[in-house]
Amino acid sequence: xxxxxxxxxxxxxxxxxxxKDYFALLKPRVMSLVVFTALxxxxxxxxxxxxxxxxxxxxxxxxxxxxxxxxxxxxxxxIDAIMRRTKSRPIPAxxxxxxxxxxxxxxxxxFSVLVLFLAAGPLAAGLLAFxxxxxxxxxxxxxxxxxxxxxxxxxxAGAFPPMIGWAAATGNIAIESVLMFALTFMWTPxxxxxxxxxxxxxxxxxxxxxxxxxxxxxSTRRHILAYTVLLVPVALxxxxxxxxxxxxxxxxxxxxxxxxxxxxxxxRRSEEQAEAxxxxxxxxxxxxxxxxxxxxxxxxxxxxxxxxxGGSWQILSGLVGA
Amino acid sequence: xxxxxxLHHRRRGRNWGVGxxxxxxxxxxxxxxxVKTLSLGSIVELERFDHVARPQLVPQEGAAQ
Numbered sequence: 026x027x028x029x030x031x032x033x034x035x036x037x038x039x040x041x042x043x044x045k046d047y048f049a050l051l052k053p054r055v056m057s058l059v060v061f062t063a064l065x066x067x068x069x070x071x072x073x074x075x076x077x078x079x080x081x082x083x084x085x086x087x088x089x090x091x092x093x094x095x096x097x098x099x100x101x102x103x104i105d106a107i108m109r110r111t112k113s114r115p116i117p118a119x120x121x122x123x124x125x126x127x128x129x130x131x132x133x134x135x136f137s138v139l140v141l142f143l144a145a146g147p148l149a150a151g152l153l154a155f156x157x158x159x160x161x162x163x164x165x166x167x168x169x170x171x172x173x174x175x176x177x178x179x180x181x182a183g184a185f186p187p188m189i190g191w192a193a194a195t196g197n198i199a200i201e202s203v204l205m206f207a208l209t210f211m212w213t214p215x216x217x218x219x220x221x222x223x224x225x226x227x228x229x230x231x232x233x234x235x236x237x238x239x240x241x242x243x244s245t246r247r248h249i250l251a252y253t254v255l256l257v258p259v260a261l262x263x264x265x266x267x268x269x270x271x272x273x274x275x276x277x278x279x280x281x282x283x284x285x286x287x288x289x290x291x292x293r294r295s296e297e298q299a300e301a302x303x304x305x306x307x308x309x310x311x312x313x314x315x316x317x318x319x320x321x322x323x324x325x326x327x328x329x330x331x332x333x334x335g336g337s338w339q340i341l342s343g344l345v346g347a
Numbered sequence: 348x349x350x351x352x353x354l355h356h357r358r359r360g361r362n363w364g365v366g367x368x369x370x371x372x373x374x375x376x377x378x379x380x381x382v383k384t385l386s387l388g389s390i391v392e393l394e395r396f397d398h399v400a401r402p403q404l405v406p407q408e409g410a411a412q
Contacts, residue, residue: 041357044364077382081375143379 046120050098050129051091058318059090059186065322066190066205069268069329074194081144082193086186089137089153093182095130096161099123101169104231130161145193152192156185170232173239180213187322204263208321211256215249215288216314222246222291223304223311246292249310253288257281260321270337273324280317287313 063086067079074082098105098116106117115121134157142150160182169175184206191202221237222245228235237245260281264274287310294306331337355362394401 041361044361075382075386077378081379084375140375140379143383 042115042121042125046115047125047129049115050095050121050126051088051133052094052097053091055094055183056087056090058183060087061319062205062209062322063087063186063190065325066187066202067194068190069201069325070191070194071267072194078144079194082141082149082190085137085141085144086153086189086193088133089141089157090186092130092133092137093157093160095126095133096157097165099126099130100161100165102126104170104233107231108227110226141189141193146196148196148198149189149193152185152189156182156189159185170234173234173236175234176217176236177214180210180217183213184209201263201266201268204259204266205322205325207259208256208263209318211252211259212314212318214252215256215284216311216318218245218249219287219291219307219311219314222299223307242296246294250288250292253285257285263321263325268325268328270328270331271341272331272337273321273328276320276324280313280320283313284310284317 060083064083067074067082098114101111102116102123105111105114111117116123116126134154138150138154138157141153160179164175164179164182168178172178187205187209188198188202191205192198218236221235222242226235226237229238236248240248260277261274263269264277287306290306291310299307328337331340334340335343
């Protein structure tokens, strides 16, 4: 792919980058969340989408997400080599070169935006292009190493996919898609900071400011509670839009009570208490946060699946009237 | 007799992968073309993309009478 790989000709025994190494540059685990939320955004939209166009749209969103992951690995190769969690990524492990990651990221960015434009129109393509730019440039190159609020900003890039899925189906932006964005955006900080409280990270060694290290663990606990409180009205508000309904609301109430209760518990705890029980509450809140987003989007899918029968409100009123 | 370079052996997996990706890309664009074309509905709409003068596309005077 680059001059560096040409040198392999003179070293036949040298390790060769395989397809799976290039695939690893796309951050497949992050991609799975992107695919799921984008798919929900597309399926809950009140417009029937041609299945093939829907497939192409989701593929493009996934590839675009992967492209921004490759650009992130290209730029962050220096700090990835320092941190334990990222040491085995393809570039620091010596499997691919930074140039490979840059070329792959740029090529896939162009491909995904262009094909999404052809399949779903200018708004969806424009949103995808902005998401890639936001993650690769605003987050990775600019803010990640300069502010402890980096995770909040990075979360915005991860929150765009349902909005792009919605735009691919409808060609517009609506309150429903904005709230789906806000749900993922507000969920990211408490989810990540709960993890940061019990996992010993080496971000500090790599020069990446993390809230737990710059402002301390007490402040991180306050931040978790604040973002969770702000998350609740967003999650419940979505239930009163055209894509919500009683099933979504019932699930959202339970999940938000659980999450809020967990965040309150973390806020009340001291470091000594947390250390004494091996960060049990922190681990529990992180676990709750994992199911939180998945179940909210899953509930939206259930509501959409009931739409051919008049929607869940109508089904419920029929059951109550019977 | 054709002797295959060692590099071809080493990169066989990658070459097959790239080949399959290219075939997938062609299928994707072909599928998009078919779906977009069929969704036009009317043959007149389809003919608008043909850069040839089509007298039948020009509205006829008094056609409504």
